[in-house]
Amino acid sequence: EPPPDAASTLPHVVRYLTNPWVATIGLGAVAAAVMSSVDSSILSASSMAGWNVYRPLWRPSANSRQLSTVIRRCIWIIGLAATLLALRVESVYELWFLCSDFVYCLLFPALVTALFDRKANAVGAAAGFVVALVLRFGGGDPILGLPVWLPYPMIEEGTVLFPFRTLAMLSGLLTIVVVSRLTQHWRPAVQLRPGE
Structure with a gap:
């Protein structure tokens, strides 16, 4: 069966034309490449929110532990918002x-x-x-x-x-x-x- 669109060609080739263990490693590599960009974007956006918004505007005397907590919460919020946006956009x-x-x-x-x-x-x-x-x-x-x-x-x-x-x-x-x-x-x- 042909891939549904051009973007699915590589995953189809890896899945159907290689051994199962090679396909698993290949698809894992593609997923890892995508996720490395996603997680670095989410981490940088969360860090900017903590360092450039929270600390200067609400808590100028915030210590590193408080900033770490704020950044962790921002990761969840931004990740959820990005997921909802990705599901909405076609x-x-x-x-x-x-x-x-x-x-x-x-x-x-x-x-x-x-x-x-x-x-x-x-x-x-x-x-x-x-x-x-x-x-x-x-x-x-x-x-x-x-x-x-x-x-x-x-x-x-x-x-x-x-x-x-x-x-x-x-x-x-x-x-x-x-x-x-x-x-x-x-x-x-x-x-x-x-x-x-």
Whole structure:
């Protein structure tokens, strides 16, 4: 029987054209290669959540034991969210498009201001993230099955033709700039030192 799609060719060849013990080792190697990327992504996301969100915002005096506990919990949360997302999305290309969409709308404004605006601070970055998040998800998402709930212009058959992703990105960028300047006395910007 032929493989159902091109991505299944290697597992089919290994399974049907080799000895059972070679097939087991080969399929195990493919699974290990995939899992090494997955677990490193989950671990890095959890570490960033612990070191860059939990420690600076909630517990600046957190010791390594507390950070380790937070990172372990984040591994479970991110792993569960990734599993649910993988079960929901039908194509790797859809997942790639979704991730690049989120990076453009949510993370790009913070990156630009971190590099080019000396007055940008954490409060501005958080406010810009929230504004961009609301505007981005207000346009809905067919991949995640989210309906349009903000009244954007140019909506045809449930699809927003208005460039709401660019609006979300620019609004997030403007929010970071404005809120950072308004909260400069309360939370001054931290300058990066050379070599960081």
